[in-house]
Amino acid sequence: MLNFDVVPGRAVRDILAERKTVLEIVREAYLAHGAGRTNNPDSYFLRFDDKPADRIIALPARTAVADADIAGIKWIASFPENVEQGLPRASAVLVLNDMANGYPYALLEAAGISAARTAASIALAAAAAQATHPGDGTVGFFGAGVIARTILVYLAEAGVDVRNVLVCDPHPGSAASLVAYAESLGMAGRAVPAAEALAAGTVVTATNTGAPHLDRAPEPGQVYLNVSLRDFTPEVIIAAQNVVDDVDHCLKANTSPHLAEQRLGHREFITGTIPGLLAGEFRLDPARGVVISPFGLGVLDLAVGHWVHGTAVASGTSIRIAGFFGEEQRW
Template sequence: MTEFHIIGGEFIGDYLSKHHDVVTDIVKNTYLHHHNGNTENPDSYFLRFRDSPSDRIIALPSAIYPEETAGIKWIASFPRNVEHNLQRASAVLILNSLATGYPYACLESSLISANRTAASAVLGAYWMNRQSRTTPSIGFVGAGVIARTIGNFFVRQEWKINDIVVFDQHTDSADHLVNYLCDAGQHAYTASLSDVLACDIVIFVTTASTPYIETAFQPHQKVLNISLRDISPDVILASQNICDDIEHCLKASTSPHLAEQRSQGRDFIDGTLAGLMTGQFQVREDKPIIFSPFGLGVLDLALGKYLCQQAIATGNALTVPGFFAETSRW
């Protein structure tokens, strides 16, 4: 009998808040599966709207063979939501069986997306920082949900940080993030954009659509280019660069994509985070290093399947009777 389950955000949020190391391990292992060719992760598909060009809904289909699961994340990004104190992003994840193709679960996925993004960012910071969880300063450019989740991962993974510096054009958002981090025991404060850009680890989590960072970073700095479009091509070209997937990252007018167009080549990219983790190249001493993760659907899929299993095992999945009216041919 084919069953269909719904897993809501209340269970997902509670579980994720207690299992940061599990999430990071899932993200790390999924990157390695992808690196080894054990996934399908085609291009994302963008639905845009004629009267609201900043809004979009994105479909990210994917499959992981070791997990025997396929699926699709359907995530909306409506930046103007923040003007009404609504979160910018909302999402669902559908899981499908590789044996029959039948969908078997629907999960609230904005929390999954935020947590896999944060785990990816902090994993990248760890490897760019030569597998050390100590840094003098971290700077956030942008202070929304993703910034808060990344900050939480740094805290939960017990990074030793002297200062966390925050800049956001919306000063109330910056204040909220600072208060959140201070409540978590960190020394955090708001500052100018230039002060944030001087930090040892700089994290871009904005809704910028075109580059505005024109000043090169210093060789000791590590940059998490999460929002992908803040940094000018010249700054990218003056840095060591890694991606989660090169083909995916060099699309859609991301900063690395613009750098490819400027340089007419891809020599400025050393490889992927999985390549760094497996020793295919090393962090250089003479250049800053930038990690640009496009955001792979396989990460949502792997984390979503794990959460589905946990929800079913603990009685926190809603099984929908009769969701499939018919499954037999005759």
């Protein structure tokens, strides 16, 4: 009999509260990717002529985890105008496939998984960068949505020095909410203009911008966590040390590093990758600023999703759909 499970968002959210486990899973997935033990093809963007700000992205992938060989796909929508209706910008599902027969065996609500793996990935990189760029305890945020909130808590979980949180967001209510969240974690928080946020020891971009709007390069000791990928001008990228999760993935779709490549005609401005940084394959120069740009790898979603599914089944919080497949025999 072929099983098919659905893991609803509330169950996913409760499981993801184990943030240390998420960090460990994402670290191992990164190291597997760096060692060439994954299959992570290009992401595919569905865009709309009549809704240019909106998109739905497919991230297919395959990876081996400790107890399974899995494939699957994340299908994630980004509709920025949702915010005006009080809805989260992003929604997503994750499908997991059994590599023994190709059949999908689970469907998970995945907006939370996507946010957690994104936050864990950049938090791990920021923590590794502290060996040469320890920061000053101040983190400036551009954007104050779900991703920013999740990044903040994961930075603290990963051991990054976060004592003061500066928030720049054009939506005052969103900025105030992130400030209040930071204060609930025992940090000081304040809404500030762009110039002040950009002067923090660590700067996080978590916006939905489609074009560069920040042109100040990181100073020695500063680290820019370029999560939304398109906020910085090519000149900022060119002036900095650059760490990406995957060179081929990150240098496309007019990300800031891609614009730098178009400007220069080469990729020599890339210092290394996040897997390489985590593995200690190179050391950053403390005399130069750093930009870390994670494009987002589907293998991270798969690894976290596989663990979430197994935990949900074991705890009885998944829903098994009997007879989901119309035919389970060839004849």
